[in-house]
Amino acid sequence: MIPLQAALIALVAAGALAVVLTRSAVRLALMSSLYGLVLVVFFLVLQAPDVALSELVVGVVGFPLVILVAAAVERGR
């Protein structure tokens, strides 16, 4: 389990950096969704399925949608 956890921690760190460095809003929505998915796997590996489920619905679906709509509204103006 230790190598898996180490690999996931590295992925989470890389993902967080990628989210921060993303400039375009549409890409940010996709990137934060992907980052949420990495966090879901991380929480699952750490045996926290309740937290993983919350992250799945809020981090992968809800939050990126809000960004996506905000980006579309901004583009429409």
Next chain:
Amino acid sequence: MSRSFRIGLFGASAAALAALMLWSVAGLPAFGQYHHEYGRILNASAPSERHVTNVVAAVVFDYRGFDTLGEEFILFAAVMGIALLLREVNERRPQPRDDVGSDALRLLGVGFAAGLLVLGLYVVAHGYLTPGGGFQGGVVVASAFLLLYLAAGYRAFHALTPRSGVDFAGSTGAGGYAVIGIVSMLLGAAFLHNFGPLGTPGTLASGGSIAFLNVASALEVSAAFVLLYTEFLEELAAVRS
């Protein structure tokens, strides 16, 4: 402020912050080695005291039920704020158009949405038996409606989530949670103290009032997220038209 002074100020404060963070990280228990007494006591006592198999649900809806009440109302107030900001503007706008062309996509998407709805209801219903519960299941249910919007368009989404129904479900869930707490007081216990028959562990009929609080929070959360999605999608449609 000159540029070099600002860089110096940033450098000094960043170094101080880094030192503080390193200090706090050094004081943390080793990774995966955190065994606090609270978790040990709950794991040992919750299954026999509350007849639930998911201890997290016992913490959220029982031992720390009052915290969850606060969280419910945070979500309620946040979504109400979004509705207040966006709804007034939206009422003067035309209804969004349906722009889903492919029949195959519609059929497949609606099928997935139905499956997701059942999964959400399952996650809610088994919240105190397996991982999940009112919050997680509630958002999955709301996501099923979002998938319906993506697959079948706004009219289908709107027809299945009438505004009055969503508002009613949301306020019933939020208010119902508080009412269940008051029922505890009427029965002579503390606010939100568990009441009712505890039932058989591992079955749906277990956990006493945890089951009711679970359903109340599921109602509130699913309605809040459907409302959130509705307001944002209408905003999107208004910009497009």
